[in-house]
Amino acid sequence: MKKNNIQSTFPTLKDVAKCADVSPITVSRVFNPKWEGKVKQSTVDKVLNAAKELGYNPNGIARSLNSQKTNIIAVVMGVETGHFYKQILLKLINKIQASGRQALVFIADPTIGMEKVVDQVNQYRVDSIIVTAPATKSSIMNYFTNSKIPLIIFNREIINSNASAVWTNTLKAVNNVADFLVNNGYKNIGFISGKLESKRNKSFIQKLEEYNMKPIYIIEGEYTYESGYKIAIKMLTANKKPDVIFCGGDNMAMGVMDAVRLKFGLNVPNDIAVVGFDDNPVSSLQSYDLTTVKQPIDEMIDCTIDIIEELLENPNKQILREFDTELIIRSTVKISKK
Amino acid sequence: MKKNNIQSTFPTLKDVAKCADVSPITVSRVFNPKWEGKVKQSTVDKVLNAAKELGYNPNGIARSLNSQKTNIIAVVMGVETGHFYKQILLKLINKIQASGRQALVFIADPTIGMEKVVDQVNQYRVDSIIVTAPATKSSIMNYFTNSKIPLIIFNREIINSNASAVWTNTLKAVNNVADFLVNNGYKNIGFISGKLESKRNKSFIQKLEEYNMKPIYIIEGEYTYESGYKIAIKMLTANKKPDVIFCGGDNMAMGVMDAVRLKFGLNVPNDIAVVGFDDNPVSSLQSYDLTTVKQPIDEMIDCTIDIIEELLENPNKQILREFDTELIIRSTVKISKK
């Protein structure tokens, strides 16, 4: 009943066993790290030679079915995310791979249908699921929170869930921005927020209240370049002009900069300063050179991999890790000398 | 011998069969599209209800092992690629998923060791492998060309291989750029090429020869922003200044623009025009608004998915598809009125 297709061109454990004149179990052991050192060296050599000759490579599918462990990590991303999340995805994949695992990647595209996506993710019995999405798409996370598979939420603090999570303290981050702006003499702050209901936005506003200040404009953006551009135009055509615009995302900040400079012919930072949030790689290009809040992505990703290891040992554990951000000062803000 | 771990929380075919009071084979058929309409509707309903009640979801691993078809497509990318390839990756994943398959993604990171990466890719007996990498990393493709699994090379024309491939006619593309520059009165062309030996670069130079012209500078770049920036400085501090700089990649073109405008205080396009290649999403932001060559990525990806289908039917077929590019004219070039 041997099928005559592509896959059958791969030799099996049995083939290697026959060729090396040992039992299949022995071959299995040679390729299983757990048995390292417990098989006679001469046997190992015999098996390895036979395997090399035949071009043997263990079948991960068969292995997974048996061991109930696939070594596959699902990474689920929100659709149409900006450069920041694309970068995170690549780094996650790279680290997953470096840890000897495979990354099965899914785009949580509502046009495909979220239930279908969840089914796809569950289908291959991955060892754990990492979900990451910008705030605008964070509703997709709800679809996974009652998963049977250990879940790690990346870059968002989710309450009322027993999923593990890694995120940054964005409250502290925006407070630092508030301090920084006030300390450098900014008085008329335009704020392009993310979702208005969020604690992060409230925190920024509260911090300014401690200085007896409040933003002269608070407008909710959609984290895109275009929304930043449009909102900046609104702020700049109103009566009172802001001396700085703080954006909850770099894409919006770049839209703001282009509106300020190209549409209104104003100078950044002399006429209006701009501060972003994300440290998108594009922000460091000289044409923008944007002051922004950097999240320690690499550390967060390393931590995520560590959590995966821990969850493999203890799937029911909930591991939560918070990281601090860093304000990256570039040329879109004037620093007052004191 | 039931294991007491995460995976065992998933109900099996057998559980559903017991619950619905039918045989496991019947359950299998209900979840197998091939049998659609060939199972009595009342039986289907009974099974579906039982499945829903138990939260059943077929085990893709077991299914794959048996059918010798995983429904998984490996996507292999060069490491540290720019926004252009990140974008391609996301789109590929999305389309793979929409076609009902899963995307297993690999970064071909030489620090992990290419042989190890190849093993990882082969391990899960994916249905086909898509490899894509910028020219600078295209050597990674050699590791896959004698794969036992059907291979598709994305965005590069590879000779001496029986892999399938999808690419754009970059010769025609650069010829169009040459025509365009000459027709708009540009005379002193600086050319920041990709790898100098490539046909693409030769073609650009040959086309200019037809007009009795040749680039005043030809310097090989590394496809990065930084290399564009540096090379532009070289060209602008030399005796003769180019009136246009054509770059084999948008990242380099953005580096050039930043050098021209910010370092030398010159105007683009009035002092020096700039043309790129890729249509990187960043190029369309107003601060760059770069004239560039766009490859029809979406069509190329759709075509790749079609090829996957064909290769499943006929794994030994070699399918080659070439696409044409389009010159996207934005504001970094002066158009001469005729």
Place this chain on the structure above:
DNA sequence: CTGAAAGCGCTTACAG
């Protein structure tokens, strides 16, 4: 240090 048997959760012919 090595092996024979059973099983992981499905599907594939073969019957009826």
Place this chain on the structure above:
DNA sequence: CTGAAAGCGCTTACAG
């Protein structure tokens, strides 16, 4: 339209 048996390529106890 439905079912009993064998098998996909491995690993996991259990022996020896």
